[in-house]
Amino acid sequence: MIHVALAALVLLYTPVLYELVGVWWRVSYFNYGFLIPAFSAWLVWESRAELARAARTRWRPGLGVIAAGLALLAAGVGAESLMLRALSIPVVVTGIGLFALGPVGFRAFAFPAAFLVFMAPLPDRAITAVSLPLQQLAATSATVALNAIGIPSIQSGLFITLPAVVLHVEESCNGLRFLLAMLVVGVAFGWLTQRTPGRRAAVVAVAIVAAITANIIRVTGTGVVAHYLGREAATGVAHLAYGKVVYLVMMVPFVATVLLLRRATPSGAPARIRSRP
Numbered sequence: 546m547i548h549v550a551l552a553a554l555v556l557l558y559t560p561v562l563y564e565l566v567g568v569w570w571r572v573s574y575f576n577y578g579f580l581i582p583a584f585s586a587w588l589v590w591e592s593r594a595e596l597a598r599a600a601r602t603r604w605r606p607g608l609g610v611i612a613a614g615l616a617l618l619a620a621g622v623g624a625e626s627l628m629l630r631a632l633s634i635p636v637v638v639t640g641i642g643l644f645a646l647g648p649v650g651f652r653a654f655a656f657p658a659a660f661l662v663f664m665a666p667l668p669d670r671a672i673t674a675v676s677l678p679l680q681q682l683a684a685t686s687a688t689v690a691l692n693a694i695g696i697p698s699i700q701s702g703l704f705i706t707l708p709a710v711v712l713h714v715e716e717s718c719n720g721l722r723f724l725l726a727m728l729v730v731g732v733a734f735g736w737l738t739q740r741t742p743g744r745r746a747a748v749v750a751v752a753i754v755a756a757i758t759a760n761i762i763r764v765t766g767t768g769v770v771a772h773y774l775g776r777e778a779a780t781g782v783a784h785l786a787y788g789k790v791v792y793l794v795m796m797v798p799f800v801a802t803v804l805l806l807r808r809a810t811p812s813g814a815p816a817r818i819r820s821r822p
Contacts, residue, residue, distance in 0.1 A: 565627070574666070574672060574722050577663075577726045585657040585660050592654065592657075602647040604646070609640070611644065614633045618637075626668065632662060679719040681714075683720060684704075687761060688705050698768065712768055720759065723759060728752060734803050738806070739806060747806060748803055755799040759792050759795035762795075
């Protein structure tokens with residue numbers, strides 16, 4: 546009976562997973578999606594000793610959690626929302642884990658199940674709503690920075706007027722791709738390296754600040770290049786490569802901060818990484 550139920554769930558979710566893979570492949574905002582199930586699976590593998598020790602006690606309220614997840618799936622189908630359908634996955638996985646292991650036995654696997662939330666792509670209207678404030682922040686901050694380093698700049702909305710060129714901070718300059726990816730990285734690093742909720746939240750906050758700062762530096766640098774070398778030098782392949790370099794460089798202070806927080810932890814060892822049996 547259990548095998549039949551699991552097979553039915555696989556059939557239900559195969560179209561959802563197929564559509565998710567398509568979005569992760571096509572939409573650059575969500576390219577990190579491929580890593581989410583892989584990371585959760587790795588966490589479960591690392592905790593396999595705890596799974597072996599866990600008592601196989603059926604916890605019937607877990608069936609209610611599964612039902613809630615399936616209701617969310619149905620709502621997603623009715624609303625034609627891939628986000629809702631994807632969000633139902635961690636709910637159903639949690640319900641299965643609770644039913645099979647009970648609340649105590651499932652505790653070690655709660656985070657891997659919850660991490661699957663990041664599989665869900667944001668709807669287009671959410672991307673649009675977040676993009677504009679990020680563009681405005683980048684334009685304002687870059688204007689301040691350019692003036693501070695001696696390059697006369699005037700901001701008008703999303704346009705930055707320099708002596709010889711006008712820059713437009715377009716949607717592609719919102720930094721949201723890197724911000725979403727860093728949010729996922731921050732949550733993963735926080736869980737792996739820190740022991741307390743406060744320190745884990747601090748890692749996530751540092752990841753978000755690093756992403757926003759990186760985009761401001763990228764837009765400011767584009768203004769510097771355009772001012773001294775002309776518009777052509779601040780566009781095309783060189784511009785894209787410069788942006789990737791900035792994002793890569795910003796990973797250094799992020800990782801350094803994570804390591805400092807980890808060293809400050811009294812026991813020193815990560816909370817959820819166990820030695821292999």
